[in-house]
Amino acid sequence: MAELALGIDLGGTKIAGALVTREGTVVAEVRAPTRPEEGVEPVIGRMADCIRALQAQAGAGHRIVGIGIGAAGSTDHVRGVVIMGSNLRWVNVPLRDRLLAHLGDAWTGPISVAKDTNAAVLGELLYGAGRGAHTILYVTVGTGIGGGLVLEGRLYHGVSGGAADLGHLIVETDGPLCGCGKRGCVEALASGPAIARQAREQLAAGRPSILADRPADTLTAVDVVEAAQRGDALAREIITLAGQRLGMVLAWCVDVVNPERIIIGGGVAAAGDLLFEPVRQTVAVRALPSNVEAVRIVPAGLGANSGEIGAAALVWAGAA
Amino acid sequence: MAELALGIDLGGTKIAGALVTREGTVVAEVRAPTRPEEGVEPVIGRMADCIRALQAQAGAGHRIVGIGIGAAGSTDHVRGVVIMGSNLRWVNVPLRDRLLAHLGDAWTGPISVAKDTNAAVLGELLYGAGRGAHTILYVTVGTGIGGGLVLEGRLYHGVSGGAADLGHLIVETDGPLCGCGKRGCVEALASGPAIARQAREQLAAGRPSILADRPADTLTAVDVVEAAQRGDALAREIITLAGQRLGMVLAWCVDVVNPERIIIGGGVAAAGDLLFEPVRQTVAVRALPSNVEAVRIVPAGLGANSGEIGAAALVWAGAA
Numbered sequence: 001m002a003e004l005a006l007g008i009d010l011g012g013t014k015i016a017g018a019l020v021t022r023e024g025t026v027v028a029e030v031r032a033p034t035r036p037e038e039g040v041e042p043v044i045g046r047m048a049d050c051i052r053a054l055q056a057q058a059g060a061g062h063r064i065v066g067i068g069i070g071a072a073g074s075t076d077h078v079r080g081v082v083i084m085g086s087n088l089r090w091v092n093v094p095l096r097d098r099l100l101a102h103l104g105d106a107w108t109g110p111i112s113v114a115k116d117t118n119a120a121v122l123g124e125l126l127y128g129a130g131r132g133a134h135t136i137l138y139v140t141v142g143t144g145i146g147g148g149l150v151l152e153g154r155l156y157h158g159v160s161g162g163a164a165d166l167g168h169l170i171v172e173t174d175g176p177l178c179g180c181g182k183r184g185c186v187e188a189l190a191s192g193p194a195i196a197r198q199a200r201e202q203l204a205a206g207r208p209s210i211l212a213d214r215p216a217d218t219l220t221a222v223d224v225v226e227a228a229q230r231g232d233a234l235a236r237e238i239i240t241l242a243g244q245r246l247g248m249v250l251a252w253c254v255d256v257v258n259p260e261r262i263i264i265g266g267g268v269a270a271a272g273d274l275l276f277e278p279v280r281q282t283v284a285v286r287a288l289p290s291n292v293e294a295v296r297i298v299p300a301g302l303g304a305n306s307g308e309i310g311a312a313a314l315v316w317a318g319a320a
Numbered sequence: 321m322a323e324l325a326l327g328i329d330l331g332g333t334k335i336a337g338a339l340v341t342r343e344g345t346v347v348a349e350v351r352a353p354t355r356p357e358e359g360v361e362p363v364i365g366r367m368a369d370c371i372r373a374l375q376a377q378a379g380a381g382h383r384i385v386g387i388g389i390g391a392a393g394s395t396d397h398v399r400g401v402v403i404m405g406s407n408l409r410w411v412n413v414p415l416r417d418r419l420l421a422h423l424g425d426a427w428t429g430p431i432s433v434a435k436d437t438n439a440a441v442l443g444e445l446l447y448g449a450g451r452g453a454h455t456i457l458y459v460t461v462g463t464g465i466g467g468g469l470v471l472e473g474r475l476y477h478g479v480s481g482g483a484a485d486l487g488h489l490i491v492e493t494d495g496p497l498c499g500c501g502k503r504g505c506v507e508a509l510a511s512g513p514a515i516a517r518q519a520r521e522q523l524a525a526g527r528p529s530i531l532a533d534r535p536a537d538t539l540t541a542v543d544v545v546e547a548a549q550r551g552d553a554l555a556r557e558i559i560t561l562a563g564q565r566l567g568m569v570l571a572w573c574v575d576v577v578n579p580e581r582i583i584i585g586g587g588v589a590a591a592g593d594l595l596f597e598p599v600r601q602t603v604a605v606r607a608l609p610s611n612v613e614a615v616r617i618v619p620a621g622l623g624a625n626s627g628e629i630g631a632a633a634l635v636w637a638g639a640a
Contacts, residue, residue: 074610083610135479156471158578159455160614165575170568170606182606248490252572255485258478286490286502290394290403294480 002062005315006054008047009116009307010071012036012087015043017050018305019058020312024127026305028057036089043088044095048102055106066110068314069095070119070307074161080113083161087143112314116307117164118155120300121148122317123310124263128301133261137253138300139166141246141275142266145187149257155317167191169249186249190242192221192268198238199224209234225271236274243275247282254287254295265300272299321383325635326374328367329436329627330391332356332407335363337370338625339378340632344447346625348377356409363408364415368422375426386430388634389415390439390627394481400433403481407463432634436627437484438475440620441468442637443630444583448621453581457573458620459486461566461595462586465507469577475637487511489569506569510562512541512588518558519544529554545591556594563595567602574607574615585620592619 004027009016011034018029030053032046051067058064073085080096082088096111121138124130130138136150147164149156156163167187168180175184176194188194200216203209210232211223227235250262268275276297284292302309324347329336331354338349350373352366371387378384393405400416402408416431441458444450450458456470467484469476476483487507488500495504496514508514520536523529530552531543547555570582588595596617604612622629 151471151476158611158614159580160578160610162578162608162611162614163576165578165608165611168608169572169575249572252489252569253576255489256483256573256576258480258482258485260479288482288485288488290480291478291482291485294478294482 003065004058004062005312006051006064006067007119007308007310007312007315008050008067008069009119009311010034010047010069010088011116011307012072012085015047015050016305016308017047017054018308018312019054019062019064020309022316024123024309024313026309028054029305029308030054030057034088036087040090040093041098044098044102047099048106051099051103052106064109066112066315067107068112068114068119068311070114070116070311070314071095072116074165075113075115076161077112077114077118077157080111082113110315114155114314115146115148115161116310117146117148118157119148119310119314120265120306121150121263121310122155122313123302123306124265124300125150125153126313126316127309128306129263129298130261130301135257135260136263137164137250137257137259137261138263138265139246139250140266141190141242141264141268142192145191145246145266151257166249166253169252171245171248186245189245190268195221195224195238195242195268198241199235202234202238207234211235221268222270225268225274228271228274239271239274240278242268243278244282246275247279248286250279250297251283251286254283254291258291259295262295262297263300264297265302265306269299321381323385324378324382325632326371326384326387327439327628327630327632327635328370328387328389329439329631330354330367330389330408331436331627332392332405335367335370336625336628337374338628338632339374339382339384340629342636344443344629344633346629348374349625349628350374350377354408356407360410360413361418364418364422367419368426371419371423372426384429386432386635387427388432388434388439388631390434390436390631390634391415392436394485395433395435396481397432397434397438397477400431402433430635434475434634435466435468435481436630437466437468438477439468439630439634440585440626441470441583441630442475442633443622443626444585444620445470445473446633446636447629448626449583449618450581450621455577455580456583457484457570457577457579457581458583458585459566459570460586461510461562461584461588462512465511465566465586471577486569486573489572491565491568506565509565510588512586515541515544515558515562515588518561519555522554522558527554531555541588542590545588545594548591548594559591559594560598562588563598564602566595567599568606570599570617571603571606574603574611578611579615582615582617583620584617585622585626589619
């Protein structure tokens with residue numbers, strides 16, 4: 001009987017579930033809206049519905065060996081609790097216990113809960129750009145900036161689950177105000193919203209750009225990345241600056257963690273070498289030469305379903 | 321028959337060896353000058369002499385179970401090689417093999433080689449300020465700034481032995497020139513020599529201080545720390561600033577590693593709360609609140625013989 005892992009990516013807008021083989025192949029998937037505004041229990045109810053739907057799809061020929069959940073927030077992986085998920089509007093939600101209560105007899109096996117970046121780094125380790133490496137720093141650059149660490153082949157959580165929480169490392173002491181209340185966090189300088197804000201500011205100041213026709217209030221980082229790829233000077237300048245600021249943070253990480261690989265994912269990573277080259281150059285001039293020599297900085301290898309595949313990797317890596 | 325570890329602290333000026341019990345008690349010690357200017361082999365010869373002298377002192381009633389060496393430089397602990405030790409003037413010295421050659425039949429047991437900060441963090445873990453903790457960042461602030469990491473109870477080396485190499489994390493992009501060729505490294509801002517330099521600069525600019533009588537060229541960080549402890553405003557300002565800059569680096573480390581304890585040793589740590597309070601305050605306002613809550617920042621617990629006790633801890637921790 002073939003074995004499958006059931007992976008769920010719990011984000012602020014959608015719940016994405018999949019059945020994933022040990023080789024990382026998705027054999028079935030399901031989607032539901034998160035709708036955090038309805039409260040915690042309805043969200044967990046929809047997660048339970050997704051699980052039952054996938055169990056039905058697995059059918060009699062397959063055995064689901066475990067459920068892995070990557071959640072958009074900080075987690076206590078030992079107790080299966082989401083400590084704080086701002087997009088989910090969750091604080092101290094005992095996700096594993098509530099989900100087991102919703103599922104009743106339908107599931108009595110193991111459930112692993114991790115922050116989504118920890119699921120992502122395991123997914124990259126097993127099936128993506130981390131294959132063959134043992135010590136990996138994964139960084140996502142999207143709406144926020146976060147990270148996950150695999151050290152010597154194992155997920156490293158830190159003492160309170162806060163390892164590789166890179167978004168609020170301060171890059172510029174007098175930089176722009178961050179959502180967290182501090183100034184100059186890398187998330188306030190190099191995330192998708194920060195890139196879009198910088199473009200709006202420069203356009204408002206009259207800088208010429210192919211983005212100048214666009215209504216400023218609809219401008220996103222995706223637009224800036226596309227303009228940069230079409231050669232727009234302003235957009236390239238903004239992406240380069242984001243890469244340099246991200247590179248400053250990664251240079252520190254290189255000297256603290258001495259990883260073998262740094263994997264960058266998230267929407268902004270779609271900028272490709274326009275982002276990666278300034279990242280690599282900044283790391284190369286700022287970190288210790290021997291540590292720079294030891295690390296490769298590469299794009300994430302998993303694309304579609306990376307959240308669910310990472311969540312399933314929690315099961316295959318025995319993180320339950 | 322009582323078991324002992326033989327620990328050797330190999331520094332740029334002296335070789336310090338000791339026999340240490342499993343409980344961390346020093347039962348015999350020996351000293352020799354390093355004299356790196358004489359070349360590699362004479363230094364290793366003096367290390368071998370120290371080992372034979374300690375073997376003789378152990379006598380028949382004790383068994384030496386292993387030799388641990390903490391070296392002032394980066395090391396390949398697997399091969400027992402000192403990769404680069406600037407104060408030793410060593411590059412790629414196969415210390416374990418050469419030492420075994422010098423010792424011949426006198427020693428055929430295990431020899432562990434580690435950078436001195438890795439020996440120090442193990443010493444603190446087993447016998448000092450790290451007791452009871454499992455995830456510890458050790459930082460030394462003296463002539464240089466360096467670190468060692470214990471993660472989940474085990475020494476963490478990084479992929480090329482460069483983990484926790486904190487001295488060259490860049491704190492101020494346009495800061496003073498560092499010995500490494502970069503600008504604004506924490507070592508150029510908060511190490512002993514940096515503290516002494518800042519005092520000389522301020523005194524030369526006419527700032528009043530009880531240090532003003534001293535010949536500027538003999539002024540050291542020890543003098544600045546003593547003046548600060550006596551209430552001198554200039555000296556306090558310089559130590560506070562060093563603490564804040566060190567705190568910036570440690571805040572980043574807190575969000576990357578999420579340690580349970582940060583232990584600060586080295587000569588500058590003798591400043592006590594004059595240094596530790598600005599460190600703690602800076603970490604508290606710059607790192608993630610949940611990560612700040614999880615960590616205690618404390619002075620090193622081992623004083624005299626800490627180098628040899630740390631080196632012996634390499635044996636007791638099974639790092640061979």
